[in-house]
Amino acid sequence: MHLAYPVVLAALLFSVGVYGVLARRNAVLVLMSVELMLNAVNLDLVAFDAWLRDSLHAGQALTLFTITVAAAEIGLGLAIVLLLFRARGTADIDRATALGDPAEPHTPAEDEPVAAEALKGRATA
């Protein structure tokens, strides 16, 4: 099998995960996108393990470790999201701005649509 097939699929899957992390608003969906990115890396690791024929099987061992760390990460992440939901009544990461920069507290409502329109124009242009 050509090595380009799994590696290109992993790169595209990672980019889909990047889009999900940046574009989603619900924190649980952001965690799902992080899982997609971790799975893309897993696919890379398995492909390189099969390619290099490592006698230590480092790629597959590292894949198992990554899966374990991802399971621990999503458990802790969902606990934190639940805590945020209990404290704020919402799971939107856009509204979790308690640690944000308090400068210009009234302008974001005005210039966010303008920025979105400008970016939309740039994307269509």
Added chain:
Amino acid sequence: MNAAATLLAATGSLEPAARSFLSPSGQEIVFLLVGIAVLGSAVVSVTTKQLVHAALWLVVALGGLAVEFLLLTAEFIAWVQVLIYLGSVVVLVLFGLMLTKAPIGRSPDADSKNRWVALVVALAAAGTLVTLVVDAFRTSWIDLGAGGGSASVTGASLFRNWVLPFEALSVLLLAALVGAIVLSRGSGRRVPAPRAGKVRAGRPVGSNGTVAATVPRTAPTAVPEAVPEAAPETSASQTSAPEEES
């Protein structure tokens, strides 16, 4: 003629002509089809407006990745993927969506306002990564041999060469488990307050305060009886309190 045949036999084992994008093998075709399904369901999963459907499309993407692992002869990892991701992570995500009161129908505010920035960043990352990777691995082929990732091979390498990371990871998993329990019991500080109040309120009925106040008036012999009477009651209330809490 004979020399040419031996040369052909010598070079035929490397098969330089058979390995090409124009003549894909059956494995590559299956990999490509499953990869398209995985990629499509991943895209739907990050773009759909229905939050629960996003989790279910994630199931399709992760299950397709398990098939890809099988095609890369990593059987054990494929089944671990099915067990851990399809079995526990997606269920955890669904519970997270349920406990944060995610709306069932279409939610128009599922995507934030910087969606177009995210799209530009993701397309730039995809373009850069795919260009780099195709250029780097243009002439690399995987010689897939059966049994490269079976449970016996993986177990032998894991417990022969990777024991220390394995044990460290088990400690990490335990710490994450305890941390998740501690975090999700976040309101635990409010629970002991009524229990302490209940013990304190129950004490004047048969405990030392009222007994000591009434003892000098009634009889001095009531003191040794009242103290053992009060002690089992407080211990019983203390032991029954965690049962109420749980």
